[in-house]
Amino acid sequence: MMHLMTSLIGLGSHLAGWRHRDAWSATTMSLPNAIHIAKTAERGKFDMLFLADGNAVRQMDDPILFAATSRSDRPAAFEPLTLLAALSQHTSHIGLFATATTTYDEPYLLARRFASLDHLSGGRACWNIVTGSYPGDSVNFGRATHVPRAERSARAREFGEICKGRWESWAEDAFIEDKATGRFLDPAKVQRLDHVGKHFSVQGPLNIARPIQGCPVLCTAGQSEEGRELAAEHGEAIFSVAFTKAEAQAFYADLKGRMPKFGRDPGQLKIMPGVTIYVGRSEAEADEQYRELQELILPELGVAYLSKYCRMDLSGYPLDGPLPDLSGEVEGVASYRKSIAELAETENLTIRQTYERVVPSLGHVLFKGNPVQIADQMEDWYRGQACDGFNVDMPVVPRSLNDFVELVVPELQRRGIFRTEYAGGTLRETMGLARPARKLRHG
Numbered sequence: 001m002m003h004l005m006t007s008l009i010g011l012g013s014h015l016a017g018w019r020h021r022d023a024w025s026a027t028t029m030s031l032p033n034a035i036h037i038a039k040t041a042e043r044g045k046f047d048m049l050f051l052a053d054g055n056a057v058r059q060m061d062d063p064i065l066f067a068a069t070s071r072s073d074r075p076a077a078f079e080p081l082t083l084l085a086a087l088s089q090h091t092s093h094i095g096l097f098a099t100a101t102t103t104y105d106e107p108y109l110l111a112r113r114f115a116s117l118d119h120l121s122g123g124r125a126c127w128n129i130v131t132g133s134y135p136g137d138s139v140n141f142g143r144a145t146h147v148p149r150a151e152r153s154a155r156a157r158e159f160g161e162i163c164k165g166r167w168e169s170w171a172e173d174a175f176i177e178d179k180a181t182g183r184f185l186d187p188a189k190v191q192r193l194d195h196v197g198k199h200f201s202v203q204g205p206l207n208i209a210r211p212i213q214g215c216p217v218l219c220t221a222g223q224s225e226e227g228r229e230l231a232a233e234h235g236e237a238i239f240s241v242a243f244t245k246a247e248a249q250a251f252y253a254d255l256k257g258r259m260p261k262f263g264r265d266p267g268q269l270k271i272m273p274g275v276t277i278y279v280g281r282s283e284a285e286a287d288e289q290y291r292e293l294q295e296l297i298l299p300e301l302g303v304a305y306l307s308k309y310c311r312m313d314l315s316g317y318p319l320d321g322p323l324p325d326l327s328g329e330v331e332g333v334a335s336y337r338k339s340i341a342e343l344a345e346t347e348n349l350t351i352r353q354t355y356e357r358v359v360p361s362l363g364h365v366l367f368k369g370n371p372v373q374i375a376d377q378m379e380d381w382y383r384g385q386a387c388d389g390f391n392v393d394m395p396v397v398p399r400s401l402n403d404f405v406e407l408v409v410p411e412l413q414r415r416g417i418f419r420t421e422y423a424g425g426t427l428r429e430t431m432g433l434a435r436p437a438r439k440l441r442h443g
């Protein structure tokens with residue numbers, strides 16, 4: 001079955017989507033809007049609700065870039081686990097997928113927060129293990145510069161291992177609570193971690209019962225060499241970036257091919273590229289919606305936005321000339337920069353044409369058309385081993401999400417490639433992911 005998630009951001013995935021007449025008019029810190037998105041996506045039988053995150057107000061030193069990117073850079077946003085804990089009380093099946101960084105957090109605290117969400121939601125927690133896409137996060141944690149990529153990745157690996165160990169602190173049946181005998185817990189059913197490593201030396205155990213899923217679903221986002229190795233070793237889902245089916249297929253084959261060396265079954269990692277969907281009842285209606293939104297973009301914001309994704313200031317270059325060379329290494333998200341450079345080169349695009357392609361989809365691929373055409377494109381990627389599903393971005397919220405659930409989901413269901421009911425209660429059951437057994441550490 002195809003897997004689907006969608007973002008909880010009420011501003012929409014088109015740069016100007018929030019200005020559209022059908023978009024919500026007040027989205028900042030709105031719990032009712034988040035509940036509406038959650039309930040609609042659950043009605044559409046989505047696997048998960050996704051919340052990206054960061055730890056800074058970004059681009060403060062560049063007013064144009066700040067203006068261009070503020071709606072997607074979340075200068076004001078709920079802390080993901082807190083919001084998802086609230087949403088767990090308004091939903092019953094959909095997965096709750098929170099981004100949390102390993103670069104500026106502690107394994108004990110984070111493992112406890114995710115275990116709490118897993119219990120509160122009846123086994124629906126998912127962790128997006130990121131190492132930080134914005135170099136400027138560092139100054140909020142006592143560092144002058146971003147931690148170099150290789151060190152971030154190594155720390156992320158160790159962090160992930162520790163969290164997995166922490167979630168094995170208690171056996172499932174450790175808490176007896178037997179009123180008759182007076183035994184509250186079984187002391188033989190708890191274990192310490194006693195981890196000593198390069199970045200952390202920690203003892204444990206965690207003061208929370210074993211998560212309902214054994215371990216929250218583990219997801220990564222990052223496609224550099226280090227990012228791929230991390231996903232192949234630990235990831236059960238990956239939020240990826242690909243502009244073309246061929247690019248997605250190459251990534252899919254490469255990543256799944258890396259898993260056997262870690263003793264893992266490739267079916268246990270779901271590759272989910274981002275896609276923005278423009279759906280109308282007819283093709284003409286979808287085209288019209290797209291055209292209307294494109295007209296709302298100011299060129300200076302378009303260039304600034306593209307600059308952010310390319311990690312390079314493009315404002316001094318001619319709007320109708322080619323993109324400069326983007327082949328050098330940069331800190332931060334290399335995946336977007338690489339995909340954009342390939343797109344511009346393959347299709348011989350100018351800077352204006354490139355931002356016109358990137359801006360309607362926040363840097364991801366775009367599918368446009370009537371419900372059958374959208375389902376055709378999704379099915380083509382899915383059956384062509386370009387992905388196991390999608391992170392579906394909605395250009396105008398709530399309209400695009402409602403349209404997707406009413407028009408596209410039934411078409412995918414009719415084709416037998418998307419569920420009509422949830423398979424079980426936990427996210428692992430929904431996604432067909434194995435529940436990890438608890439490893440005994442001492443004796």
Ligand SMILES: Cc1cc2nc3c(=O)[nH]c(=O)nc-3n(C[C@H](O)[C@H](O)[C@H](O)COP(=O)(O)O)c2cc1C
Binds near residue numbers: 052221239335
């Ligand atoms: C699709 C995608 C989504 C990401 N989302 C976040 C995020 O929400 N917060 C964050 O700090 N980093 C995010 N990242 C950054 C990754 O954690 C990682 O630090 C970055 O991608 C660098 O690795 P790479 O060069 O392998 O892509 C994201 C990356 C990708 C590709």
